[in-house]
Amino acid sequence: MENLLxxxxxxxHYRMRQGTVRAVENVNFALAPGEAVGLVGxxxxxxxTLAKGILEVLPRYAEVRGQILFEGRDxxxxxxxxxxxxxxxxxxxxxxxxxxxxxxxxxxxxHFTELIRQHRDVGKDDAKAMALKALAAVGIPPSRFRNYPxxxxxxxxxxxxxxxxxxxxxxxxIADEPTTSLDVIVEGQILQVLEELRRRYGLALLLVTHNLxxxxxxxxxxxxxxxxxxxxxxxxxxxxxxxxxxxxxxxLHSVIHLETKELASxxxxxxxxxxxxxxxxxxxxxxxxxxxxxxxxxxxxxKDGRRVACYLHHNVxxxxxxxx
Amino acid sequence: MAGKPIPSDVAIGPGPAIGAAILxxxxxxxxxxxxxxxxxxxxxxxTGIMTFVGLGFLVAFVVIALTAPxxxxxxxxxxxxxxLLSAPSGSHLMGTDHLGRDVLSRVFWGARTSLLxxxxxxxxxxxxxxxxxxxxxxxxxxxxxxxxxxxxSIYSFPGLLLAMALAAILGRGVVNIGIAITVIYVxxxxxxxxxxxxxxxxxxxxxxxxxxxxxxxxxxxxYITFNVISSIPVIFSISAADAILTAAGLSFIxxxxxxxxxxxxADLATAQQxxxxxxxxxxxxxxxxxxxxxxxxxxxxxxxxDIVNPLLRRTKA
Numbered sequence: 001m002e003n004l005l006x007x008x009x010x011x012x013h014y015r016m017r018q019g020t021v022r023a024v025e026n027v028n029f030a031l032a033p034g035e036a037v038g039l040v041g042x043x044x045x046x047x048x049t050l051a052k053g054i055l056e057v058l059p060r061y062a063e064v065r066g067q068i069l070f071e072g073r074d075x076x077x078x079x080x081x082x083x084x085x086x087x088x089x090x091x092x093x094x095x096x097x098x099x100x101x102x103x104x105x106x107x108x109x110x111h112f113t114e115l116i117r118q119h120r121d122v123g124k125d126d127a128k129a130m131a132l133k134a135l136a137a138v139g140i141p142p143s144r145f146r147n148y149p150x151x152x153x154x155x156x157x158x159x160x161x162x163x164x165x166x167x168x169x170x171x172x173x174i175a176d177e178p179t180t181s182l183d184v185i186v187e188g189q190i191l192q193v194l195e196e197l198r199r200r201y202g203l204a205l206l207l208v209t210h211n212l213x214x215x216x217x218x219x220x221x222x223x224x225x226x227x228x229x230x231x232x233x234x235x236x237x238x239x240x241x242x243x244x245x246x247x248x249x250x251x252l253h254s255v256i257h258l259e260t261k262e263l264a265s266x267x268x269x270x271x272x273x274x275x276x277x278x279x280x281x282x283x284x285x286x287x288x289x290x291x292x293x294x295x296x297x298x299x300x301x302x303k304d305g306r307r308v309a310c311y312l313h314h315n316v317x318x319x320x321x322x323x324x
Numbered sequence: 325m326a327g328k329p330i331p332s333d334v335a336i337g338p339g340p341a342i343g344a345a346i347l348x349x350x351x352x353x354x355x356x357x358x359x360x361x362x363x364x365x366x367x368x369x370x371t372g373i374m375t376f377v378g379l380g381f382l383v384a385f386v387v388i389a390l391t392a393p394x395x396x397x398x399x400x401x402x403x404x405x406x407x408l409l410s411a412p413s414g415s416h417l418m419g420t421d422h423l424g425r426d427v428l429s430r431v432f433w434g435a436r437t438s439l440l441x442x443x444x445x446x447x448x449x450x451x452x453x454x455x456x457x458x459x460x461x462x463x464x465x466x467x468x469x470x471x472x473x474x475x476x477s478i479y480s481f482p483g484l485l486l487a488m489a490l491a492a493i494l495g496r497g498v499v500n501i502g503i504a505i506t507v508i509y510v511x512x513x514x515x516x517x518x519x520x521x522x523x524x525x526x527x528x529x530x531x532x533x534x535x536x537x538x539x540x541x542x543x544x545x546x547y548i549t550f551n552v553i554s555s556i557p558v559i560f561s562i563s564a565a566d567a568i569l570t571a572a573g574l575s576f577i578x579x580x581x582x583x584x585x586x587x588x589x590a591d592l593a594t595a596q597q598x599x600x601x602x603x604x605x606x607x608x609x610x611x612x613x614x615x616x617x618x619x620x621x622x623x624x625x626x627x628x629x630d631i632v633n634p635l636l637r638r639t640k641a
Contacts, residue, residue, distance in 0.1 A: 084539060105554065114538070
């Protein structure tokens with residue numbers, strides 16, 4: 001099947017005073033139409049950068065190299081004006097913090113009219129009809145159409161953001177930790193809304209999160225990121241049942257055990273991305289690290305129905321990634 | 325309050341507002357609608373009352389200024405040597421000054437001078453300062469650095485001193501004083517707008533708008549300018565109040581308006597020498613007018629600030 005989205009040797013670096021932050025390093029991954037993929041990892045591992053990098057919603061000092069193929073077109077080399085047509089129209093982006101993502105001076109109606117008329121040459125009435133339809137799909141009644149953002153709760157605002165991301169009927173929704181700032185019940189509602197919409201419209205979903213439970217619930221595949229790289233990627237079922245990479249194993253074990261009331265976690269901290277550890281970036285924290293680990297970066301290689309980057313499972317070294 | 329059940333869905337939003345019947349929905353839209361519709365909606369709250377009182381003061385002074393020739397009982401320049409420094413009475417409600425001129429008439433005519441200076445000074449500052457501030461804040465970089473440096477050096481000068489220097493160079497007269505005052509306030513508008521733009525530019529909703537395909541033009545106009553513009557009525561009315569004081573100050577020290585022309589500041593300056601002789605009316609009335617207009621403008625500014633910003637607006641539950 002033709003991939004909807006595919007990144008090829010994608011690097012995203014932030015040039016900063018302290019040095020170059022290697023937020024995304026040589027990422028190759030693909031997403032089929034209608035597929036839901038979870039992108040998981042600790043904070044600061046580059047997952048949000050990757051998600052935003054797809055639409056190049058990045059600060060000026062970010063540098064993108066490699067290809068981002070969306071429906072066969074390379075977004076990384078598209079001119080700004082063309083890229084703007086993809087944003088919102090083909091790919092919807094939902095953010096982490098719904099409280100601050102809506103303009104406090106614009107009503108919900110303003111937000112929708114502005115967004116729709118940016119992309120489509122439609123009259124105000126048509127725009128309104130589209131907006132109300134999208135809002136109805138996320139359960140916001142038309143009576144709230146003229147309200148300002150501060151008159152909504154966090155969960156409602158996130159649903160409004162989802163409706164905005166959906167209103168132009170994109171093919172892909174990228175959700176960057178959409179439920180992180182919400183409580184568990186609202187989180188459930190939001191995920192349910194996303195799931196329903198995904199099924200109804202056949203949307204593909206790239207869900208960035210650090211919550212493995214959400215991934216297990218909503219996604220078909222999962223990609224685990226560590227220090228800017230994907231270290232393991234494959235069907236959710238396989239990976240959750242039998243994680244191969246020691247980091248994935250650690251991540252899956254990082255839960256509170258009710259009997260002992262202890263929090264199992266991975267010792268140490270995620271590495272800084274200015275000077276990541278040599279070789280496999282996880283080796284300083286890895287309980288099973290051995291000789292080859294610090295020497296060269298392991299490649300992401302197919303193994304047992306998934307791809308994994310670990311010398312415990314193969315001895316393939318990543319090509320040409322040594323310099324940046 | 326208590327005991328009255330509130331329907332849950334209505335309680336959250338403002339619901340149908342008090343003024344809903346007055347204005348058709350179409351008039352609630354657009355930039356003007358955005359300012360005036362909430363004004364009507366808020367008319368029963370403290371903020372609303374304050375705004376309307378302030379607005380009332382301003383309107384009253386504008387009316388007085390416009391109709392001065394009609395409502396003045398005497399010619400403000402007419403010297404009457406038989407009635408020098410007479411106390412307020414039936415024929416001269418505010419008394420007469422040392423040349424026997426009617427103080428009431430001079431106060432009415434003085435409103436013209438004050439409002440004109442204020443209008444020139446503040447409007448020009450607004451028209452010049454705001455666009456420069458928007459551009460500077462949005463572009464950033466070297467342009468911004470240079471502009472901030474220039475504006476800050478102007479701003480660091482004591483306002484009255486700067487106006488005095490300019491007034492001395494430009495000469496007397498209403499227009500010249502207006503220009504001298506403009507120069508004081510351009511950096512104020514520039515600074516407020518520019519800093520606000522820099523802050524708003526970083527807001528996550530701006531990023532969100534970009535992520536959904538907003539063009540740079542619409543980002544500047546719709547998201548940034550609208551958020552910044554809410555701070556302008558406030559500095560507008562406060563700087564207008566300040567401009568009147570500065571103009572009065574300039575006239576007071578003799579750099580402002582040529583003596584025979586009625587002007588509150590100049591009249592106040594001349595009148596003060598008679599104060600030790602218990603002649604209070606010649607200085608009280610012009611001074612009181614300055615006070616009223618300044619307070620009115622400040623109230624208007626403060627009220628508009630609360631109203632334009634929907635976050636500060638208190639919703640009736």
